[in-house]
Amino acid sequence: MEQASFLLTVLIFSPLLAIVFLFFVPNKDQQTVKILGFLGTLPSLFLSSWLLLKYHQGFDLSTIAESRQWLQFGFYPEENNRPFSVRYELGVNGFSLLMIWLTALLSTLSAVASFRIKEKVRGYYGSFFLLLIGMLGVFAAENLVLFFLFFELTLVSLFFIIGKWGGFEKEKAAYAYLLYNGLGSGILFIVIATIFAKTGTTNIEELTTFLSRAGGPFSSTVQQWLLITLLVAFGIKLPIFPFHRWMLKVHVQAPPAIVMLHSGILLKIGAYGLIRFGIGFFPEAFASVSQLLLILGLINLLFGAFLALIQTEFKLVLAYSSVSHMGIVLLGLGAINDAGLQGAIFQVVSHGLISAMLFFIVNIMEERLHTTDLKKLGGVAGAMPKLSGFLLIAAMASLGLPSMSGFISELTAFIGVFAANKTIGFIGVLGLILTAAYMLRAVLSVTFGSYERPKQTVDMKWVETASVMTLLVFIIGLGVYPKWVADSVIVTVQTMLRGIGG
Template sequence: MGLLSFLVFSPLIGFIVFCFIPKKEQTFIRNSAVVLHALPLLASGLVLFQFLDHASLAEKINWITFEIGEKVLGLHFELDVDGFSLVLILLTTLIGFLAVITSTWHINKDNRLFYQLMFLLQMGILGVFAADNLFLFFIFFEITLVPMFFLISKWGGTDREEAAFRYVIYNGLGSMILLIGIAAIFVLAGSTNYAEVQHYFAENGNPTLQLGLAFAFLLAFGIKLPIFPFHSWMVKVHVHAPPAVVMIHAGVLLKIGAYGLIKFGVGFFPDAFDSLAILIAVLGLFNLLYGAYLAFVQEDLRSVFAYSSISHMGIVLLGVSALNTAGIQGAIFQSVSHGLIAAMLFFLVGSLLARTNTTLLKKLSGLARLTPLLAGFFLAAALANLGLPGMSGFVSEFTVFLGIFKEMPILAAIGTLGIIMTVVYMLRAILNMTYGTYKSTYGEVQDLKASEVVPAVVLLICIIGIGVYPNAIGHMLQLTIETILGIGG
């Protein structure tokens, strides 16, 4: 077993171990979950060191071979990483580890099953980013749907069943479209290996066919991102899923949409995506402004953050539509930055819920007096989300708009309104909650404990680190971006 295989399947170790732990051993289950979730984090660190050392990480095992007419076709178990996928793997293992720590304070029923589902979810996400062919990518993509459904439906809030079913229906629709596209590519190219598919479409240009496949990928991954009007499922999940699960969903799962659009959409069909650039830019602009406006009028903190995610995914679409180095790099930076910021925001939401049992803004006020640490971290995350210089949000938004202003200056100028609206809705929500007259409806509350401060500090360090030194991840992305954009000539 190679290092990438160990990374992808390391969560299964935890899943199997938990099968033999009695349900009544709650404290042992919680502690074991944290320790066993550290395995993928350590494995991703080893992968990073090998990648920086330019060592080969590729793995290939002949899996399925069959004949169609005179053709002999094969589907293989292939793993490999580039700069883009490695950055998202690191994001996955970090947020997954911190999410499990968060869950140890809030999940009080069927703990063993909860952590087993978390292990399966992390395995699916790691497989998505480590896969080196479309068929394997699709299998791992489908694996993520099952544990997420049960995590939402069993441990979520009041409308958890509706949120879970919306999640499955919308993402299942995206999966169906994606499978049709992958099957068409397999029949045409005779392979689902990323490099071979890229080479095939670079050498065999059928503009109409490529445009159809590009649109299918845009729709499939647009649902995952999500693009308006396929966004309602995501709002439900953000509001009704457990905070630890939302950390992974907002922090990582949404990024599969951005990953697919950039690596497969732009990577396989650059000319077709060039034809769709205006459409993608308009969709991104609508996401940005629509999400920002609805975030401004929400009265529940989780709804504010949910619509904020829709708005920020619009920035990703604007970067993709630019189809230049700055735009694509900005879209990737925005994916990573939003992942860290969203994870921090929902980590803090979990701590807030544990203390006040509410996220309604009208019931929250004056928390800065009682919980200065919690209020301070909320304000820091809000400043990162609105793009304060020195934080990751500023770097990603600046780079995206640098790319889009070069290609579509009018749309870019309109898009800056979304940045201004972000400032308004984030400060409205956070300042109303932390300042003002203290309301005693939730009683006296304690500030963050030392064990809660650590995850918040880790995420904040990452956010500031990328903001101050973007090249920490930028140098890993350069070759990937050049490869993607070089396909179109």
Template structure:
């Protein structure tokens, strides 16, 4: 594939934006068709990327570099290049973005107002997510990162439920602060290494022969600041409250994008920057990161047990499951890192499927309160069956992706910090309890008379169910589909940690 392939993939959603600009806003059917079709182009390109990816290569692939911006600075000039590339870490997340993007676009068919604005913002966010995972320098990473925050603010605020404006403001406040911290770190890194290229920064900070002598105190400060910035995105307790409000009030299609992909940027940043730029500090702070992961797991699980709203159960479940990513990273070995990346992809698929199924239940019953539901398996057997299967995947049933990711993450951590891993493993038990309580309370038991004649899954609703569930099972049964591309890249990352 030519070296401009990633540029085409990243900006392909904008073709849909261009077409939508010329469609009258009253043509709802045409707008929705274009919105979905526009996500199929990057999906096809992402599949081509996976098929043609060289799994044995350690370095970056499909690298594109060209002059972009020249800023005069005294007698010299600051040259900002346009740089894109993928490796075994970013490629699976690009594919995940494409899959979730198409499935969420289908879920958005239930949008009942301002369809044109919704799909335009939706496609801009998809472009931003692709850009974050393919960017090779800090400037591009930050620019694409911002392209995900601002449109998401409007999508929460316009197409959410009753308290949507407050949810949108909370999202913007937390993520805006994280973005500001990240920008300050990026500027500091440039001032001390005179480059914005991620690989050149890594070499400048980790190579003993580097001419740049960055003070250890500054290194720790930058590491900690980046940790906070990405902890807000994951989110790590106590920065998680924006997620709870946003997931409670947001439209399901928007939540699918957020839970499926956007919060994974936090985990990606911790690996791509914290672990790569500051391996010694990553090693020294590993116990602290592991404790944060255990807090996330147990706090999210315990609070999920107390919720009556299915959306809040899943929101707390996301907090809990993202704690497993932190445990994998804290292991500081290949098994743990692989488990963290597996968890990001697995949780992205499972969370998107769970929120999608809950949205269908809400659309039929006009409620997501467990106490008001029950017995839905009688009137909606397919929907209830898929919801139950998704729950089992989230619990970590063998044969599904959730099992592989949890197994690898805990395997890595038991090898280095067994006591913390043992405490974190309690979260797996609690996960089974709160998810069984929520799903069985929704689908089994006596059914109310008003729910006896509900329609089961419609044709267009089945597509996301089949696609997402198939991928969850594929990764669970044949984990090499994800692990093989990771192996060579992890050989570049893990051996440097703790060195």
């Protein structure tokens, strides 16, 4: 059935209009290009914010779903009169709408952080907008083929951004990113093709109903293999140890403004895929590997925390911190109970906000101080008190200070973990203690110490302060009033638990 709403299409593809305008601006006019780079992110932010507010007021999101004929070929062997068909289908639920809003918010702030880019600025923002379209499309896609195409768009656009505007070893980082994520994409494509060939549909809602019911098209053994394949495909993106090395290179070599999106959103696509397709399509198989997920989550949590504790490069501290915090997502999913699943989703949102704030500050440090090496930093508090204060606050949020989002996500996830496996819960607490150790060590190395920065070093400007304050408002808002996220994801959590049998 054709559904005529164009709202989601406009939300996703609105950055294309900014790309068109960029063609008419000379590359030398960097100020105009940067203003367009900021303005081009606003339509998706305004639309997603409006939809999120309407949703919390009782708006039915199914009324904005889109479904149109797109591709048609061959015939489904089980029904001779039914062709293989891939429709252009977009739709959102509370969870995916929340991720779209988070993507739009971080993209706007990343566009501000990108003002420091000096070379080929027009090409940079063009690639930036393609990345934004891909990220928005991933969360709005309602069929697997469309999801895969948007997923690939993020891969290609980020590859060019890293390779062109990255650091000293940008080419190595770009190709490491392409190799690992290309492998993950190939594995994901095999799963999609297998499901399509067997069911004749790629509609996510239909597949969630069809594959999760008893007597579906796949035996329990095949379901387990497909789930493990999905776990590898999305585990590379998350990343799950030992598929993490590419991510370290990206965090260090990519522009910090882009790492805001990479750490805040792109890593979360792995979690989103496991939740939407892993649990959604194969709930019984997912329950059977829950102990494996708990173990993998514990390894991620402790491995990332231990390695973050010994790094001397601040970007690597934050990179290993992301590995560790994604372990909490895996622990929550492995718990397969109400608290665990909510905690995993809370952690996805919370870490997106906190990591974006940290890398926004890193972006300023790199521009003003020309280094993020902890051995070369120190005494920044005297020259840049505002930046030092925000850095300390962001660190407190990351280590789970009460009244901030990190505390809510970790508390909720670990309640679920303790209910599922007390031993893993007790061991996992060590990772939370190590988080406090490595974050405070890094922050104190930057802000205090015997070496004092020049007094003329420029502290945060008003635009930068406003951007960081925006993130801080939501970090504290989620910590004080987590209900606004809980209300968005409760339907998703309940649906997953019904599928698992909880």
